[in-house]
Amino acid sequence: MQIQVKTKKPKYIPFGYKLMLTYLVFVIIPVIAIGFFSHNMYQNSMREQTRSNIQGTLLQTRDNIEYKMSDVERVSSMLYEDYFLNLQLRIIDEGWDRYERMTKIILPKFDIAINATGVNIAMYLFLHNENFNEVYTGSLTNENPVLLERDYNLYHIKRIEEKSWYKNFPEEVYGGTKVWESVESDSDFNRISLLRRLVDNIRPVSLKETGFMRLSVSIEELFQSVDYRKIGEGSILAIRDEHGEVIHQSGIMPNDFANDTIHDKQYMMITESMRGTPWELVAYVPMTIMERDSAKVRIFIILLCILCLIVFTIAGMFISRYFSIRVTKIVSVLNAFREGDLHKRMGYKGKDEFSQIALALNEMGHNIDHLIEQVYVTQIEKRELELESLQAQINPHFLYNTLSSISRLAKFGEIDKLHRMVLDLAKFYRLSLNEGRTVIPVRSELEQAEAYINIQTTKFGDAVSIYFDIDPEIIKYDTIKLILQPFIENACEHAWFGDSIHIRIVGELEGNNIIFKIIDDGIGMSPLLIKQIFDPVEGLNTGYGIRNVNSRIQLHFGPQYGVTIGSRPGIGSTVRIVIPAQLPDRKVKTYE
Incomplete structure (x- = not known):
C-alpha cells in the first residue's frame, strides 16, 4: 500500500504581488492623491471663474436688450x-x-x-x-x-x-x-x-x-443679442417672464430638460434681472464648458505624473534587477519556442513560481513538439475536405435550376433553345470539372461565367442584358473556380425590377488584389437581408450560394479576402469579390 505524503508549500511572496506592491507604492498611490487634491482645488476655482465670465456676458446682453426696449419706449414717450x-x-x-x-x-x-x-x-x-x-x-x-x-x-x-x-x-x-x-x-x-x-x-x-x-x-x-454662442456650444439663453414662461430662447433644450435633476447635474443656471420689467435673463451652461476650462488642471496633473514616473522608474530599475535574471531565462526559452526551437530546456532551482514555470515550460515544449505535427496534418486534411464539400454543393444547386429550364423548353417545344442550352450546360460542366482542380486561370472562370450567361440568354432572351468590363491584366492570374456564376445566377433569378435586368461584370487589378464586381439595376436588397445572408437566422436559408462563395474564398486565401455587398432597394446591388493576385507558377498558400 502506497502512502501519499502531503508536502508543505513553501511560504513566499508571489512574484505578481511583488510587482503589484512596487507599482502601488511608487506610482498609483501618489498619482491618485495628486490627481484628487489638484482636481478639487482647481475645479471650484474654474467654476467661479466661468460663472464670473458668463455673468459679464449676461450683463452685456441685458444692456443690449434694455437699449432696444428703451428705444421703443422712447417712441411711446414722444406721444405720451x-x-x-x-x-x-x-x-x-x-x-x-x-x-x-x-x-x-x-x-x-x-x-x-x-x-x-x-x-x-x-x-x-x-x-x-x-x-x-x-x-x-x-x-x-x-x-x-x-x-x-x-x-x-x-x-x-x-x-x-x-x-x-x-x-x-x-x-x-x-x-x-x-x-x-x-x-x-x-x-x-x-x-x-x-x-x-x-x-x-x-x-x-x-x-x-x-x-x-x-x-x-x-x-x-x-432680443437679437440673445445668442447662446456667446456663452458656448450646448448652452441655452432665454428670456422668462414673471410667470416663468419663456418669451424667447436661443439654443436647443433637450427633451428631459424639465427634470430639475438634469439642471443640477448637467447644467449651471445663471440669472440676471432686467430693469424696468419683471423679466429675467437666464443662462443654462453645460458642465462640459467648465470641463473644457479645467484643461489647465489636467495638464498640470499630467506633467506632475510624468515627473513622478521618471523618479519612480529610476528607483524601480534597482528593484527590478532582483527579478531580471530569473525572467531572462524564461524569456529566452519562450523566444526559442516562438522561433520554432521546441527542444530548448531550462533549469532553475528555487521554491517559488519560477521553478514551477520552468518545469511547466519544459513539459510544454516536449508536448507541443509532439502534437504540432499531428495538428498541422489534421488541419490541412480538414481544410481540403471543407473546400471539396463546399465545391460539391454549388453544382447540384445550379444543375437543378438549369434542368428545370430545359424541362420548360421541352414542354413548350422550343427545340432550338433547348439544344443551345444543353450545349452551354455541357460546356459549363466541362469547365467546372477542370480535371478536379480547385484553382483555375481567371480566363477559365470568365469562360465558365460566359457559358452560364448563354444559358440565361437562351432562357430569358433580350430581357437579360449582360456585358463584361475586364482588365486584360488579370487574365494571367489564377483564382478558385465558380466564384462569379452564383452571383450572376442570383441576379438573374431574384433581382428583377420590371420586365428586364442589366448586369455588368467588372474585373480589375487593384494593388496586389483582383477585384470582381457584379453590378445590377434590379430590385436591390435591404440592410437586414444583407445581414441575414452572411449571418442567417435560424430557419431561413437566405443567400446560401453567396455564403458558399465567401466561405470557399476565405478558406483558401484567408479571412482578409471574400465577398461584400452594397445595395439600395429600388436602385440595384453591387457584389464585390476580393482575391489575391497569384500567378500560375506561384504556389497557392492556403489559409491556416
Missing part, C-alpha cells in the same frame, strides 16, 4: 408726453378745420415718432375722440404687423373696449404705466407689443385717457 398733441386730440370740430389739424398736426407727429428709432415698429393707435376718421391699412381682425412696420394704423377706441388685454390694463401712474405683452396676432408672427395709454397731460394733469398705444416689435429683433 407731447402736451400739444394731447391738446389737439381733445378738440372736436368739423369740416376743413378737422381735416387740416389731422393732416398738418396730428398725423405728422405720428410719422415723426414711428421713424424716430432704428427698430422696426408697427404702431396701432386707438383714440377716444371719434370726431377723427380712422386711418388704417389692412384689417384689425386679420392684421399683419410685419406689413405695418415703420407705419401706423389709427382706430377708434371702441374697437378694443372688449379686449381682455385692454380691460385688464393696470391703473395709470403718470409716466410709469406700460406693459410688454403679446396680444392679438403677435404670437402668430413671433412679436411682442408695448402697451401704453395716451392721457390728458394738460396742467393740472388729470390722467384721463385720450387714447391707447400698441407698439408691436419682432421678438427676434428685440
Whole structure:
C-alpha cells in the first residue's frame, strides 16, 4: 500500500504581488492623491471663474436688450408726453378745420415718432375722440404687423373696449404705466407689443385717457443679442417672464430638460434681472464648458505624473534587477519556442513560481513538439475536405435550376433553345470539372461565367442584358473556380425590377488584389437581408450560394479576402469579390 505524503508549500511572496506592491507604492498611490487634491482645488476655482465670465456676458446682453426696449419706449414717450398733441386730440370740430389739424398736426407727429428709432415698429393707435376718421391699412381682425412696420394704423377706441388685454390694463401712474405683452396676432408672427395709454397731460394733469398705444416689435429683433454662442456650444439663453414662461430662447433644450435633476447635474443656471420689467435673463451652461476650462488642471496633473514616473522608474530599475535574471531565462526559452526551437530546456532551482514555470515550460515544449505535427496534418486534411464539400454543393444547386429550364423548353417545344442550352450546360460542366482542380486561370472562370450567361440568354432572351468590363491584366492570374456564376445566377433569378435586368461584370487589378464586381439595376436588397445572408437566422436559408462563395474564398486565401455587398432597394446591388493576385507558377498558400 502506497502512502501519499502531503508536502508543505513553501511560504513566499508571489512574484505578481511583488510587482503589484512596487507599482502601488511608487506610482498609483501618489498619482491618485495628486490627481484628487489638484482636481478639487482647481475645479471650484474654474467654476467661479466661468460663472464670473458668463455673468459679464449676461450683463452685456441685458444692456443690449434694455437699449432696444428703451428705444421703443422712447417712441411711446414722444406721444405720451407731447402736451400739444394731447391738446389737439381733445378738440372736436368739423369740416376743413378737422381735416387740416389731422393732416398738418396730428398725423405728422405720428410719422415723426414711428421713424424716430432704428427698430422696426408697427404702431396701432386707438383714440377716444371719434370726431377723427380712422386711418388704417389692412384689417384689425386679420392684421399683419410685419406689413405695418415703420407705419401706423389709427382706430377708434371702441374697437378694443372688449379686449381682455385692454380691460385688464393696470391703473395709470403718470409716466410709469406700460406693459410688454403679446396680444392679438403677435404670437402668430413671433412679436411682442408695448402697451401704453395716451392721457390728458394738460396742467393740472388729470390722467384721463385720450387714447391707447400698441407698439408691436419682432421678438427676434428685440432680443437679437440673445445668442447662446456667446456663452458656448450646448448652452441655452432665454428670456422668462414673471410667470416663468419663456418669451424667447436661443439654443436647443433637450427633451428631459424639465427634470430639475438634469439642471443640477448637467447644467449651471445663471440669472440676471432686467430693469424696468419683471423679466429675467437666464443662462443654462453645460458642465462640459467648465470641463473644457479645467484643461489647465489636467495638464498640470499630467506633467506632475510624468515627473513622478521618471523618479519612480529610476528607483524601480534597482528593484527590478532582483527579478531580471530569473525572467531572462524564461524569456529566452519562450523566444526559442516562438522561433520554432521546441527542444530548448531550462533549469532553475528555487521554491517559488519560477521553478514551477520552468518545469511547466519544459513539459510544454516536449508536448507541443509532439502534437504540432499531428495538428498541422489534421488541419490541412480538414481544410481540403471543407473546400471539396463546399465545391460539391454549388453544382447540384445550379444543375437543378438549369434542368428545370430545359424541362420548360421541352414542354413548350422550343427545340432550338433547348439544344443551345444543353450545349452551354455541357460546356459549363466541362469547365467546372477542370480535371478536379480547385484553382483555375481567371480566363477559365470568365469562360465558365460566359457559358452560364448563354444559358440565361437562351432562357430569358433580350430581357437579360449582360456585358463584361475586364482588365486584360488579370487574365494571367489564377483564382478558385465558380466564384462569379452564383452571383450572376442570383441576379438573374431574384433581382428583377420590371420586365428586364442589366448586369455588368467588372474585373480589375487593384494593388496586389483582383477585384470582381457584379453590378445590377434590379430590385436591390435591404440592410437586414444583407445581414441575414452572411449571418442567417435560424430557419431561413437566405443567400446560401453567396455564403458558399465567401466561405470557399476565405478558406483558401484567408479571412482578409471574400465577398461584400452594397445595395439600395429600388436602385440595384453591387457584389464585390476580393482575391489575391497569384500567378500560375506561384504556389497557392492556403489559409491556416
